[in-house]
Amino acid sequence: MAAARGGTGFFLLALLMLPVTAPAGPPYVTDDPEPTDTGQFENYLYVQGTRAQGAFAAPEAGIELNYGAFPETQLSASVPLNPNPGPGGMGVVWAPLGGGVKYRFLDEDQNGWWPQAAIFPQVFIPVGAASRSTPTTELVPIWLQKSFGAWTSFGGGGFVNNPGSGNRNFEIYGWALQRQLTNNLALGGELFGQTRSSVGLAASTAVGVAALYDFSDEWHFVGSVNTGVVNAREGDRFSYNLALKWTR
Secondary structure (H helix, E strand, O other): OHHHHHHHHHHHHHHHOOOOOOOOOOOOOOOOOOOOOEOOEEEEEEEEEEEEOOEEOOOEEEEEEEEEEEOOEEEEEEEEOOOOOOOOOOOOOOOOOEEEEEEEEEOOOOOOOOOEEEEOOEEEOOOOHHHOOOOOEEEEEEEEEEEEOOEEEEEEEEEEEOOOOOEOOEEEEEEEEEEEOOOOEEEEEEEEEEOOOEOOOOOEEEEEEEEEEEOOOOEEEEEEEEEEEEOHHHHOOEEEEEEEEEOO
């Protein structure tokens, strides 16, 4: 079993080193509609954590892989590297184990106000003893984006199927605004939240700031910090997302 885990890790790290082109998205909790370019990969080696319900969850580390399988279509997978990442929280970007397909069905009008738009159905599978009571969930969102010079605005929302005793299906939403300050540095802010996910929890809303820095055409750093503004104790008192991104 140890040898199998080692082989899987080697395969994932090899994928992490493949060349890519960099669209937007992480480290924001809010997603965008830009798929990875056809035939290319976009990879993140990440760590994240959140403090909610009066406790700080153990940091989660993992790899996200995105591949442009077809024109306007991206395949995504997020794989944890720690054996017991726990259920995460509202303010984290990457699921413990998940996958999905992003399809951009509308391109942006560069000379007008019409945005680009995409649908991005995903499934999230809990792993580890800390997530034993957490159900497998499915998310079906629509994301929009419009750029104006150095400014980019993106966001949207979607429906989450959340089975299990006492759980409720719920909606998520978010919107972000980012500005390219220099050739290497972009800064942005976002507001995001969700409706009630169980009979014992209230709706939550949080705000965050994010930074994206290009060390070179190949290596990038992305990071964000967030704090709750509605129902912060249960939903997201504090969270962070950090990643090393490889592109070409």
